[in-house]
Amino acid sequence: QKEVEQDPGPLSVPEGAIVSLNCTYSNSAFQYFMWYRQYSRKGPELLMYTYSSGNKEDGRFTAQVDKSSKYISLFIRDSQPSDSATYLCATSNSNSGYALNFGKGTSLLVTP
Amino acid sequence: NAGVMQNPRHLVRRRGQEARLRCSPMKGHSHVYWYRQLPEEGLKFMVYLQKENIIDESGMPKERFSAEFPKEGPSILRIQQVVRGDSAAYFCASSPGTGQGEQFFGPGTRLTVL
8 A cells, every 4th residue: 555645637727616636545654744736847836835734825736634534635616727737645754764755746727 | 836846847758868847845844845746646655754864765665766955055865777657747845844744736747768
């Protein structure tokens, strides 16, 4: 079993829709949870960074972590065509030296 | 520009040659991580370095690959005697001195082995 699982999509939504992206993980020791956005042939861009369980909101983005079910979510409100990219979830913990464990990414397409 | 810098952005090597990838972390960051992204694969951790120290190299192939982060200058990922399977995008990330999970990535070096 991979440590971080993520549906690769592609996920296609109309402009203005609410997007829900999800990951599951297997190692209960993970403490830090991140979402990155990666445009084609570019480096990952950090969107959200959370520690332990709970919600975090930043503009149109909301990240949720449920450690009891080992489930991570990213919600994008009022989605825009410029949000079209691959979204990567990542986890880490202090015991691993903070090396990130990534899902394979979900490809999102927001159509005008 | 205070972001993570990587060069070259594209590198073409023939089988058996050496590849050297460079990474300059964000200003004020002393922790460097290298990741590899193979086609259709997720990002995989390779090595974690601080100045003059390799902290964790559990993701590095045992042969041909090495990394360093000298006291002065950029971090270097070196691949000796490259093979076609080394073709991938190599990303460097840096984090603040606290070493917590928030990492910022560079634009990557795309290595093609002919």
